[in-house]
Amino acid sequence: MIYLDHAATSWPKPPEVLRAMADFLERAGGNPGRSGHRLSLAAGRIVYDTRETVAALFNAPDPLRVIFTPNATQAINLALSGLLKPGDHVVATGMEHNAVMRPLRHLEGRGVRLAVVPCARNGTLDPGAVAAEIGPSTRLVVMTHASNVTGTILPVSDVARAVHRAGALLLVDAAQTAGVIPIDMQSAGIDLLAFTGHKGLQGPPGTGGLVLGDRASAAEMTPLVRGGTGSRSEHEVQPEDFPDKFESGTLNGPGIAGLGAGIRWVLDRGIDLLRARELELGRALADGIREIAGATVYGPENPEECTAVVSFTAAGLSPSEIGLRLDDEFGILCRVGLHCAPAAHRTIGTFPEGTVRMSLGAGTDAAEVKTAIAAVRAILRG
Numbered sequence: 001m002i003y004l005d006h007a008a009t010s011w012p013k014p015p016e017v018l019r020a021m022a023d024f025l026e027r028a029g030g031n032p033g034r035s036g037h038r039l040s041l042a043a044g045r046i047v048y049d050t051r052e053t054v055a056a057l058f059n060a061p062d063p064l065r066v067i068f069t070p071n072a073t074q075a076i077n078l079a080l081s082g083l084l085k086p087g088d089h090v091v092a093t094g095m096e097h098n099a100v101m102r103p104l105r106h107l108e109g110r111g112v113r114l115a116v117v118p119c120a121r122n123g124t125l126d127p128g129a130v131a132a133e134i135g136p137s138t139r140l141v142v143m144t145h146a147s148n149v150t151g152t153i154l155p156v157s158d159v160a161r162a163v164h165r166a167g168a169l170l171l172v173d174a175a176q177t178a179g180v181i182p183i184d185m186q187s188a189g190i191d192l193l194a195f196t197g198h199k200g201l202q203g204p205p206g207t208g209g210l211v212l213g214d215r216a217s218a219a220e221m222t223p224l225v226r227g228g229t230g231s232r233s234e235h236e237v238q239p240e241d242f243p244d245k246f247e248s249g250t251l252n253g254p255g256i257a258g259l260g261a262g263i264r265w266v267l268d269r270g271i272d273l274l275r276a277r278e279l280e281l282g283r284a285l286a287d288g289i290r291e292i293a294g295a296t297v298y299g300p301e302n303p304e305e306c307t308a309v310v311s312f313t314a315a316g317l318s319p320s321e322i323g324l325r326l327d328d329e330f331g332i333l334c335r336v337g338l339h340c341a342p343a344a345h346r347t348i349g350t351f352p353e354g355t356v357r358m359s360l361g362a363g364t365d366a367a368e369v370k371t372a373i374a375a376v377r378a379i380l381r382g
């Protein structure tokens with residue numbers, strides 16, 4: 001079996017992640033931040049350690065500004081519905097995932113004004129086009145860091161400058177880039193960073209978070225859910241403290257322990273080194289498929305401008321047919337269709353059928369890439 005679906009979720013997870021999850025359940029199984037006995041304190045320490053690890057990874061100003069959520073979708077929903085009020089103006093791009101577009105369309109129905117800045121057919125974004133949409137009532141600009149369809153990396157820092165000139169905030173969806181390319185929230189000017197734990201960070205499903213920079217005020221953001229936090233239990237109103245205000249209910253302790261181990265695994269190997277490897281393999285895969293007669297590869301030609309995600313179509317064969325044959329005949333697992341991102345497929349001209357998407361990960365090797373190219377060539381030859 002060859003697993004080329006790391007943009008959906010990374011697999012297999014490092015053994016350290018599995019061990020950390022089992023250890024949490026065996027040795028630290030109390031409720032973090034609740035009971036105050038040794039098992040609860042041990043669990044709380046592991047959760048706090050992961051908070052610190054996340055903050056260090058993204059150069060966040062404070063570990064307490066790391067809010068754990070079950071995935072990137074919840075983190076994005078928290079940021080959008082927590083910040084935007086009727087009458088506010090929000091700007092998004094033409095490459096967004098439905099984790100961004102669906103809550104935005106919902107909020108639009110409640111009086112939030114939405115502008116979607118078109119991207120080029122290879123998914124690239126002109127930061128000047130975003131700047132042109134920003135006005136006095138713009139509260140937030142939300143953008144994916146890299147497309148899950150084409151891998152195209154969007155110009156976050158350039159957009160951040162325009163956003164801050166207007167006094168607005170920048171929310172970045174880093175679902176595809178956390179652990180894949182270096183992210184420094186402070187130097188890039190990211191005010192809110194939504195990440196998922198189960199892709200490039202090598203953590204388990206059910207983990208993710210929203211990290212707030214200095215300019216994002218907790219007081220101005222409403223929580224998605226309210227309830228028990230283990231703190232200020234004498235009050236029936238939600239506490240204002242960070243991160244409790246946004247973390248009601250028991251946290252996913254084993255998942256957070258696994259996430260911490262996943263991030264440490266990534267940092268031990270070095271994001272730059274992992275990225276250099278994926279760049280080379282991504283280039284080989286994209287070039288190999290581009291050379292096959294009848295195949296069209298989407299996204300920028302320069303692999304430096306994208307993550308190791310290769311989306312393609314073939315004349316005369318549907319993406320789902322290709323995906324089925326890759327799995328059945330060659331044991332190659334990838335994802336076909338719209339990848340929860342219809343806006344991106346409209347941008348690149350592949351709506352409604354979508355593409356075949358092969359996405360590489362930390363464990364992918366050159367032999368697997370060669371086999372994948374040969375399999376696509378064999379299928380397209382008929």
Ligand SMILES: Cc1ncc(COP(=O)(O)O)c(C=O)c1O
Nearest residue numbers: 071072073097099148173175196
């Ligand atoms: C660009 C992008 N945003 C958001 C998400 C949602 O992530 P999660 O599954 O953690 O909610 C994904 C996952 O596929 C994604 O690729």
